[in-house]
Amino acid sequence: MNARPESIVIVGAGQAGLQAAASLRDEGYDGAIRLIGDEAGLPYQRPPLSKSFITGDVTADDLSLEEPHWFDDARIERLAGERVAAIDRRRRRLSLSSGRVVPYDHLVLAAGSRNRALTFAAQPAHGIVSLRSLSDAHRLKTQLEDARRVVVIGGGFLGLEVASVAAAKGRDVHVVESVDRVMKRAISAEMSAAYAAHHEAAGVRFSFDARVERIVGRDDRVCAVELADGTRLDADLVLVAAGVVPNSELAVACGLSVYNGIIVDARLRTSDAAISAIGDCAAFPYAFDGGDLLRLESVQNAVDQARHVARALLGDSTPYDQTPVFWSDQGGARLQIAGVARRLDSSVVRGDPASGAFSVFRYRHHRLTGVESCNRPAEHMAARRLLQRRISPTREQAADPSFDLKLLLTLDETV
Structure with a gap:
């Protein structure tokens, strides 16, 4: 990346791809930019699809990240509704499914992720939905209006967000989770228990350590979900929200290094210096954890x-070093997470979980690795700054709600 590329092609027109294009222009890049996306419409926000879009609080027009004229004004060529069929690294060109060939000097893969394939039998039936795209959200919103009994397969962020909306609409909601608690991959046992209780108070029921055997249809409509232990859950709407996998097939086919995502270095370059990868599809060295590879599904990431990557393409050699941030709105309980804790990291609870506003500080030995906050936005912002500066409150300080965490930041600035 020593010489500034004359043309940059970005594959993926979601949040990462669009931001890369915009940032290149913001940083003064004046070469050709092409943005390729497989959806026909304008790039749009995905987080509201599981919340405010299906409640009707926002419309599809509200979700657009930019207006059509913005692309013309920014001199960004948008190739919408196009799918990349192959990457020719030797000739530095892409073959599109339409037959078009697109050359590049540098390629940015922002291909995102897709829903995990079903691992159980499902009879073709109306009422089985997933949620990844705007068209999926339209289908879910429409079918939720007519549903009375909703089964959500998957107790992660997305599944619980939809469950909270369905429960607020008065639907009978049952969440099926394959492990022993909600959001286990992302949060502590303490925060998980608080969110399960929050949903149960709203009428949501759970089946934990449960495996779906099959989804049953009758007269071309879904009617039940059968579990491996013989339990039958009646349903007229089933949301399959069992996680996602990175879109790394193009990278595999052209010989890039891939392991749970497209492997990149600290400057977000792949094993081919003419190709970078960002967002959900990229596995990058996590600076806060000794450089271990990490793949994140996060808008902020x-x-x-x-x-x-825009700055790197224009000559900045600084390694990527940002505190990961996540959030999820679930029926009035806003979860915000800074950092990435491992499952065995210990927990210190700050505040009273029963109050509906508290935080959990995660530690590995004496080092702060992450902070989870429920309805405590100021504490979340302080945690982000602490983690970014590698400042670890003592466990006693973290557990004491009267201790001002910002004092540690102030003291650090004076050193």
């Missing part, structure tokens, strides 16, 4: 990496 997508935006941060897009901005970083």
Whole structure:
């Protein structure tokens, strides 16, 4: 990346891809930019699809990240409704499914992720939905209006967000989770228990350590979900929200290094220096954890990496080093997470979980690795700054709600 590329092609027109294109222009890049996306419409926000879009609080027009004229004004060529069929690394060109060939000097893969394939039998039937795209959200919103009994397969962020909306609409909601608690991959046992109780108070029921055997249809409509232990859950709407996998097939086919995502270095370059990868599809060295590879499904991570790769393409050699941030709105309980804790990291609870506003500080030995906050936005912002500066409150300080965490930041600035 020593010489500034004359043309940059970005594959993926989601949050990461669009931000990369915008940041390149913001940083003064004046070469050709092409943005390729497989959906026909304008790039749009995905987080509201599981919340405010299906409640009707926002429309499809509200979700657009940019207006059509913005692309013309920014001199960004948008190739919408196009799918990349192959990457020719030797000739530095892409073959599209339409037959078009697109050359590049540098390629940015922002291909995102897709829903995990079903591992159980499902009879073709109306009422089985997933949620990844705007068209999926339209289908879910429409079918939720007519549903009375909703089964959600998957107790992660997305599944619980939809469950909370369905429960608020008065639907009978049952969440099926394959492990022993909600959001286990992302949060502590303490925060998980608080969110399960929050949903149960709203009428949501759970089946934990449960395996779906099959989804049953009758007269071309879904009617039940059968579990491996013989339990039958009646349903007229089933949301399959069992996680996602990175879109790394193009990278595999052209010989890039891939392991749970497209492997990149600290400057977000792949094993081919003419190709970068960002967002959900990229596995990058996590600076806060000794450089171990990490892949994140986070809007903030997508935006941060897009901005970083734009600067890197224009000569900045600074390694990527941003505190990961996540959030989820679930029926009035806003979960915000800073950092990435491992499952065995210990927990210190700050505040009273029964109050509906508290935080959990995660530690590995004496080092702060992450902070989870429920309805405590100021504490979340302080945690982000602490983690970014590698400042670890003592466990006693973290457990004491009267201790001002910002004092540690102030003291650090005076050193």
